[in-house]
Amino acid sequence: MKIKLYFGMENAIKKSGIGRAFYHQKKALTLNNIEFTTNKNDLDYDILHINTIYPDSLPIIKQARENNKKIIYHAHSTEEDFKNSFMFSNTFASLYKKWLVYLYNTADVIITPTPYSKSLLESYDLNKEIYAISNGVDVEQFNPTSEQINEFIQKFNISVNDKLVISVGWLFERKGFDTFVEVAREMPNIKFMWFGDVKLSNPTSKIKKLLKELPENVILPGYVSGDVIKGAYGRADVFFFPSREETEGIVVLEALACKTQILLRDIPAFDPWMKDQINCYKGKTNEEFISLIQKIINKELPSTIDEGYKVAKERDLILIGQQLKEVYEKVESL
Structure with missing residues (x-):
């Protein structure tokens, strides 16, 4: 089993929580000996695990579907956490939600960080299995000397x-x-x-x-x-x-x-x-x-x-990797 981790517009948002979550995914998979690639052009994989909601995600999704790959969307974003953020975010919140629903519905299953965010997504127009898995933390690294x-x-x-x-x-x-x-x-x-x-x-x-x-x-x-x-x-x-x-x-x-x-x-x-x-x-x-x-x-x-x-x-990353592996195995068998 090989996973393709996708993160669009990385330079723009690598300092964000989503950027940190992407780093955590790579380490969690490494700690659990789960093979993965971050090469956008790599077609030798089984499951696309996609993290971002920008338009550049669409060609990757299309590519995955054309090659009969399974897709997991990691729902880091909701309408609720878009509001009261950037300038004009409230103005575009309803459109943003429609965009999220469209993208998340392209997946076979959805992962989101908490029971709370799972409950929000369940109120959206999504007909997908949703798993709540923490983004995790590198306990070994976050141990100030x-x-x-x-x-x-x-x-x-x-x-x-x-x-x-x-x-x-x-x-x-x-x-x-x-x-x-x-x-x-x-x-x-x-x-x-x-x-x-x-x-x-x-x-x-x-x-x-x-x-x-x-x-x-x-x-x-x-x-x-x-x-x-x-x-x-x-x-x-x-x-x-x-x-x-x-x-x-x-x-x-x-x-x-x-x-x-x-x-x-x-x-x-x-x-x-x-x-x-x-x-x-x-x-x-x-x-x-x-x-x-x-x-x-x-x-x-x-x-x-x-x-x-x-x-x-x-929520140490080695445990998060184990939880991700369980979802990957379920998706692989769909």
Whole structure:
């Protein structure tokens, strides 16, 4: 059995969660000795596993069908997580959903990251088997060393007394960037750092206005990867992710693997796998977030780090590869 992993417009979105998911798939398959290719012109494969929803996917789908290959569509995207993202995303959301339905219906089966995203897709006009498989996390890699933490501290001049709250992602309203800034404004004695590419986020007018009026304690380092972001996870007092909509949130898994204390917005995407006061803390309003951050930093709440790490371990890439293999074998027998 040989899998063709397809990822269109890679240079444009390799810094996104979908780009990270594609990297995870390659490693998960490698760890499980599953043969695969990423060569767009390779016809020597059994199953096309396609990750992206751009028009350049259509020739690959056509090629697969003409050569009697099975197709799996990895549904990373929904109408719900398209809204409140890029400029004009709400205007085109309904058309975007129709496009997704058209593409996903070209597949034999669909994979999506969480029970929540599976439930959304089941409400669409899709007559396909849908499997919920986490994007996973490389637990071995996301294990910050003292050297990585020190590199981060030195790069951003973080003192031993600084209290630090971080987040990672596009600067979208959907991601809760506005909430992050508003909460930071009320907590001037704490440093808030949001890691994400400002320009590629194509900010809406609301986000642009926030960027012009950032409080002094909000730092935007841009997109950061490798040792530095691992060091950030390792040094942070709180990983604060106030996203309003997700299919999963790979950065949450990364923070869990790095044993960072997690604070999430209470949204359906994190049910049932993220449990308030057990493996994370959850809030709904700015007032709740402010209170929880203060209590976490002051050690007034019990740590949920150990239970959170268990969630990451359950989604280690070697286990994700095993789950993907099971789906491949089912599809191969169709």
